[in-house]
Amino acid sequence: xxxxxxxxxxxxxxxxxxxxxxxxxxxxxxxxxxxxxxxxxxxxxxxxxxxxxxxxxxxxxxxxxxxxxxxxxxxxxxxxxxxxxxxxxxxxxxxxxxxxxxxxxxxxxxxxxxxxxxxxxxxxxxxxxxxxxxxxxxxxxxxxxxxxxxxxxxxxxxxxxxxxxxxxxxxxxxxxxxxxxxxxxxxxxxxxxxxxxxxxxxxxxxxxxxxxxxxxxxxxxxxxxxxxxxxxxxxxxxxxxxxxxxxxxxxxxxxxxxxxxxxxxxxxxxxxxxxxxxxxxxxxxxxxxxxxxxxxxxxxxxxxxxxxxxxxxxxxxxxxxxxxxxxxxxxxxxxxxxxxxxxxxxxxxxxxxxxxxxxxxxxxxxxxxxxxxxxxxxxxxxxxxxxxxxxxxxxxxxxxxxxxxxxxxxxxxxxxxxxxxxxxxxxxxxxxxxxxxxxxxxxxxxxxxxxxxxxxxxxxxxxxxxxxxxxxxxxxxxxxxxxxxxxxxxxxxxxxxxxxxxxxxxxxxxxxxxxxxxxxxxxxxxxxxxxxxxxxxxxxxxxxxxxxxxxxxxxxxxxxxxxxxxxxxxxxxxxxxxxxxxxxxxxxxxxxxxxxxxxxxxxxxxxxxxxxxxxxxxxxxxxxxxxxxxxxxxxxxxxxxxxxxxxxxxxxxxxxxxxxxxxxxxxxxxxxxxxxxxxxxxxxxxxxxxxxxxxxxxxxxxxxxxxxxxxxxxxxxxxxxxxxxxxxxxxxxxxxxxxxxxxxxxxxxxxxxxxxxxxxxxxxxxxxxxxxxxxxxxxxxxxxxxxxxxxxxxxxxxxxxxxxxxxxxxxxx
Amino acid sequence: xxxxxxxxxxxxxxxxxxxxxxxxxxxxxxxxxxxxxxxxxxxxxxxxxxxxxxxxxxxxxxxxxxxxxxxxxxxxxxxxxxxxxxxxxxxxxxxxxxxxxxxxxxxxxxxxxxxxxxxxxxxxx
Numbered sequence: 049x050x051x052x053x054x055x056x057x058x059x060x061x062x063x064x065x066x067x068x069x070x071x072x073x074x075x076x077x078x079x080x081x082x083x084x085x086x087x088x089x090x091x092x093x094x095x096x097x098x099x100x101x102x103x104x105x106x107x108x109x110x111x112x113x114x115x116x117x118x119x120x121x122x123x124x125x126x127x128x129x130x131x132x133x134x135x136x137x138x139x140x141x142x143x144x145x146x147x148x149x150x151x152x153x154x155x156x157x158x159x160x161x162x163x164x165x166x167x168x169x170x171x172x173x174x175x176x177x178x179x180x181x182x183x184x185x186x187x188x189x190x191x192x193x194x195x196x197x198x199x200x201x202x203x204x205x206x207x208x209x210x211x212x213x214x215x216x217x218x219x220x221x222x223x224x225x226x227x228x229x230x231x232x233x234x235x236x237x238x239x240x241x242x243x244x245x246x247x248x249x250x251x252x253x254x255x256x257x258x259x260x261x262x263x264x265x266x267x268x269x270x271x272x273x274x275x276x277x278x279x280x281x282x283x284x285x286x287x288x289x290x291x292x293x294x295x296x297x298x299x300x301x302x303x304x305x306x307x308x309x310x311x312x313x314x315x316x317x318x319x320x321x322x323x324x325x326x327x328x329x330x331x332x333x334x335x336x337x338x339x340x341x342x343x344x345x346x347x348x349x350x351x352x353x354x355x356x357x358x359x360x361x362x363x364x365x366x367x368x369x370x371x372x373x374x375x376x377x378x379x380x381x382x383x384x385x386x387x388x389x390x391x392x393x394x395x396x397x398x399x400x401x402x403x404x405x406x407x408x409x410x411x412x413x414x415x416x417x418x419x420x421x422x423x424x425x426x427x428x429x430x431x432x433x434x435x436x437x438x439x440x441x442x443x444x445x446x447x448x449x450x451x452x453x454x455x456x457x458x459x460x461x462x463x464x465x466x467x468x469x470x471x472x473x474x475x476x477x478x479x480x481x482x483x484x485x486x487x488x489x490x491x492x493x494x495x496x497x498x499x500x501x502x503x504x505x506x507x508x509x510x511x512x513x514x515x516x517x518x519x520x521x522x523x524x525x526x527x528x529x530x531x532x533x534x535x536x537x538x539x540x541x542x543x544x545x546x547x548x549x550x551x552x553x554x555x556x557x558x559x560x561x562x563x564x565x566x567x568x569x570x571x572x573x574x575x576x577x578x579x580x581x582x583x584x585x586x587x588x589x590x591x592x593x594x595x596x597x598x599x600x601x602x603x604x605x606x607x608x609x610x611x612x613x614x615x616x617x618x619x620x621x622x623x624x625x626x627x628x629x630x631x632x633x634x635x636x637x638x639x640x641x642x643x644x645x646x647x648x649x650x651x652x653x654x655x656x657x658x659x660x661x662x663x664x665x666x667x668x669x670x671x672x673x674x675x676x677x678x679x680x681x682x683x684x685x686x687x688x689x690x691x692x693x694x695x696x697x698x699x700x701x702x703x704x705x706x707x708x709x710x711x712x713x714x715x716x717x718x719x720x721x722x723x724x725x726x727x728x729x730x731x732x733x734x735x736x737x738x739x740x741x742x743x744x745x746x747x748x749x750x751x752x753x754x755x756x757x758x759x760x761x762x763x764x765x766x767x768x769x770x771x772x773x774x775x776x777x778x779x780x781x782x783x784x785x786x787x788x789x790x791x792x793x794x795x796x797x798x799x800x801x802x803x804x805x806x807x808x809x810x811x812x813x814x815x816x817x818x819x820x821x822x823x824x825x826x827x828x829x830x831x832x833x834x835x836x837x838x839x840x841x842x843x844x845x846x847x848x849x850x851x852x853x854x855x856x857x858x859x860x861x
Numbered sequence: 862x863x864x865x866x867x868x869x870x871x872x873x874x875x876x877x878x879x880x881x882x883x884x885x886x887x888x889x890x891x892x893x894x895x896x897x898x899x900x901x902x903x904x905x906x907x908x909x910x911x912x913x914x915x916x917x918x919x920x921x922x923x924x925x926x927x928x929x930x931x932x933x934x935x936x937x938x939x940x941x942x943x944x945x946x947x948x949x950x951x952x953x954x955x956x957x958x959x960x961x962x963x964x965x966x967x968x969x970x971x972x973x974x975x976x977x978x979x980x981x982x983x984x985x986x
Contacts, residue, residue: 532920553879563921566930570918589879593916593927596880601927605913841877848871848893850886856866 051078054350055139055149057129057294059083061092062323062339063155064111069347071119077351079121080147082139086126087179088112093336095182096203099210105179132298134316151318151350154295154306158288158324158334165198165284167260173282176207185283189214192280196220196269198257200227202367204285208249211283219250219277221257221269231365231376235393236414239400243372243417246398252277288334290325305332310357312346322346329360337361340471364426364468366419372398375419378412378429380404387411392443399546401443408434410442418546420539423505426468444547444558457508458515466512467498467505477509481516489513529786530568533560537575537785544579552576552590564590571786574673574709578781581820582827588840597845598831599656600671602649606636607656609648611665612706615680615698615718616644616726622665629662643677643715644726645670654845657836666706667832673787674709676716678702679727683720683737690720692737697766698726701735701773707828708821711784711793714777729757732780732790733773738762742769746776746802747794755791758799761807775806775814778821867954867961876900876960881915881924889964891951894919894935900953901935902962908933908946937970 054070054077056063067079083089089111097103116123124141131140138148160175162168172192174185185207189195195211197204200222211218220227226237227244241251256272260282268278290305301307301315305327308314312328314321322342324334333339338361345358364377382389382404391402399417403410403425410428415421421443428435435442457466462475480486480496489510493499499506514521528534533556535543540555549555552572556564564572569590576584588596599607611626626646630638636650645668651659660667669676680698684690698718705714717728718735728734730750734757736743741764748757761772779802784793794802806817839845870884876895883905884891892905892915901922905915912928923934923941931943938950949967953960 565920566918566925566932569920589877589919592918596916601913601916603910603912603928605916841880843875843877843882847883847885850868850870850884852887854868854886856868 049076051076052150053078053080053148054151054153055079055147056081056153056155057139058155058157058323058325059085059087059089059123059125060155060157060323061089061110061336062157062343063153064089065339066153066155066322066343066346067121069343070351073347073351073353075351077151079119080149081116081121081123082127082129082141083123083125084128085178085180088116088123088125090179092178095176095179096206096210098182099176099185099207100213101210102213129294132294132319134298134300134319137318149318151320153346153350154314154319154321154325155323156291156294156321156325159291160284161287161289162284163198163257163286165257165260167262167266168284170260170262170266171264172262172266172280173260173284175284176203177288185211185281186214188281189216193217194219194279195281195283196277196279197283197285198269199285199287200224200251200253201230201285201287202228202365203287204283205244205367207283207285208244209247211281212247212249216281217250218248219252219279220244221252221255221271221277223254223256225253227251227253228365228374231374232414232416233380233382233402235391236376236400236402236416239393239395239398239416240372240374242395243398288324290327290332292325295321295325303327303330310345310359311349311354312342312358313349320346320350328358331360333361333363335361335363335365337364337468337471344471362426362430364422366422373415373417373419375415375422376413377422377426378404378410379406380412380414390439390442394546394548397546397548403442405435405439408436410435418542420542423468423508427465430465457511466508467496470497472496472498474512477512478516481513486513487517487520529571530565531561532556532564532568533572535559537571538783540572541575541579541782544575550576550580550584552587566592567786570595570673574711574786577709578824581824586840588844594671596840597653597656598667598671598835599651599653604650606650606652608670609635609651609656609659609663610641610645610668610670611663612668612677612702613645613665614702614706615678615695617680617695617699618646625663625665629659632662633659641670643670644679645677654847656845657839660832660836663832665832666830669707672709673711673713675702675705675707675714678716678718679731680718681720681723681725683718687720689723690737691739692720692735692742692766694718694720694726694735694737697735697770700766701770704770704774704825705777707830708777708781708824710777710781711786712789714780714790716773730754731757733776735769735773740764742766744769744772744776744807747790747799749789749791751789753789753791758794760799760803771814771818772807774821775809775817776802778817779806781824782817782820865952865963866965867956867963869956869959869961871960873955873958873960879919881917881919883913883915884962886962886964891962891964892917892924893953893960893962894924896922896935900955900960902951902953903933903935903938904948904951904967906948907931908940908948909944914948938968939970 059081091108091110094108128142129139130142138146140146160177174181195216195218197208197220200220208218208220227240258272259270260266261268261270266282268276270276292302292306295306306321306325308321308326308328312320323339342358345356348356367374388405393400402414404412409432413425464474466474477496484495486492492509499509529537555572556562570592573590593601599609630648633655635648639647641647678698678701680694683694714732716733717726717731719726719728720737728736730748734745743762744760745757746760749755763769876882881892881894884893890905891902893902907914907926909931912926914924916927917924922936923932925932932941934941938948940946949969951967952963
């Protein structure tokens, strides 16, 4: 049988997502695609990331040339279809060629809406819709300083973010009284405005643009109220309108968009339509999730497997602008008496959560600042379940089931959507796991595409996998911190921040099993300390004994004391004090350590504070996950080979970081020449002096693992070297998993990523790291000094020794 | 069974919450824990390598030994993870605002009877 010829007009996300679905049905089709843009299929959503400089154009292609070839798809790039002859079933290109079709799929997308403003043809005025626009804006930014974005909706804010990253001073003007008025209520709009302004973007509301000013090129924007904002570049982002021009030529039924039924059929039986150009049940969609849902239905329809229907999509918007998370879905408007609003506002942290309940059911939500509950609410809106007794903790997540206990995801029906972005059901995931013997979440992700969108459903996917494969389940690397508190470290960090959790027990009570264990309690202690930098309530019971008494427990229950000796340099006076203390407290051994310090072994717990006071030296933190030491060689001061002053630099580095806690211990070394006498290249952070500069090396180790450090950067001055070390140090503090040494951290994260996010990052990011480090450092105290003067608890160092003849209260009291 | 001999050890409320304290009396060395709503006492020496259990991290009604992370049930004295073994448990009671321990009436339970073997060490107040 001769294959049917399917012509697809439009090479965007909707069209190709549908073609992808069609190919899965293996129909006897010949497929031809016409693309007005001269590019293969790319992810239009990510144009904002290209504008922001986060991604290159190559990064955002969805399908490459090979994909078209492999699937025998003929593609005409840079070719516009200008006419349809529906009677004879042919289309005509702008190059004058005609092609006949059996089936025609219109995926023409939408056009940017340009309001009636005078002067929009001037040089420097752009819309922000496609690759060419993005190129134009990027090019123009090189000679511009002041940008105005007209339109405070989703696209406008994305554009503003990109322009900001391109070094522009950005003003967003919006005609309505709040930003993103389609997706947000008044309070939400205010929250977003404040957050956007924090980024340095000016926001002007209730501004009706009248005219673009300037001769040939734009010079400013004039508003109806007479005010003017100067501008070198203007981006118009006032929304989109379905592109229906071509459909008109085929005499299809059109309202706002091309009208389609639940099978995505148009009024012509051979013509179908999908995506932003269609109107379904009087709704027009401008988001990506509906495209995938429509694509599936249409693929079935067009290949003769007509059956499933498209019932419309719940409108949900998820946006992240420079760290501001935002989510809205469903009907979130209040003001009507039968709707109930449950909300939470934290202005200091920029967190706003709102849920609208109608007749016991969640019908809409807005989340700003923390959208971790987005999927939960979206599922509630979709399923229309009664809220019932879940209501009292509706706004805050119920702790997920602890691994090992029955998880509720398996009790859900197979048809339930797990991944809302791509549209993957529970049943599909279970089938894929069984048929392909999948064992890890990333395998499931690769096979089903579930959780490859926003990724919030990864936990659910993991639960399904565990339930299906049981013991064969393989953990991803460090997916959650601990079974006691089953969240990833990054997520916990955010929760601690946004919800102002300041004690370990609070975190365990709210998000964990309330008991914790010997792993997660110290890990959470570190996290709380790292996030709050001293503003938290110290809970010593959650600390390992070493951190309760600032000494290292030995096999017999006594402790070892190692005073700080910066750079491995000491004085006769210090040595005298150490000798005196060693005798006074009967230490069992005095030992020179591998870290160029002196260890006093066998000290009783109750003697510790007295010994510290006698020593009058700082803690060496030899018992803690913290900055240990900086080992140094003698360097230029004495050595005949030295090229750099390693002692002075080592002491400086140790002084800068002393007293800070870290995910794993941090040992450092500074050497004056590449002979490496103080072994800097097997340290977590090392500075290696070379002629005329320093190599800064990271991720070395000579413990459980022996690993040569990688060169982070080579610099000329000592100041630059110290800064690079500090940048990496803070980056590791913030991103390392608890107990993860730098030699594992560097391998896991990747040297290139670390470079890009530390030494090669923007000045702003570097400053952020250094500022946070400086803040933590300013709060760091020497525990030996503070706690020998005043104990955390009166019994911190005591034992209860009762007199032999302690009175026994006999009997039945 | 001998009659109870309650020895006052510390004032109620004087022990740090969710921490253990080493208590030495005659030839006894025990670890006394403040769990907030109750006090529990066990021998201070871990069955593994005699690590000081009073210095461990408390997790619910159990403690992790600071030396090699064995987990010991504070109610029964049995090792829950790390290996097999058990330590003695001591009855604790608060009398006239004093935490009192009965050193003489300790129990050593066998793992098989562990969960129900120690009724007397349960309620303290």
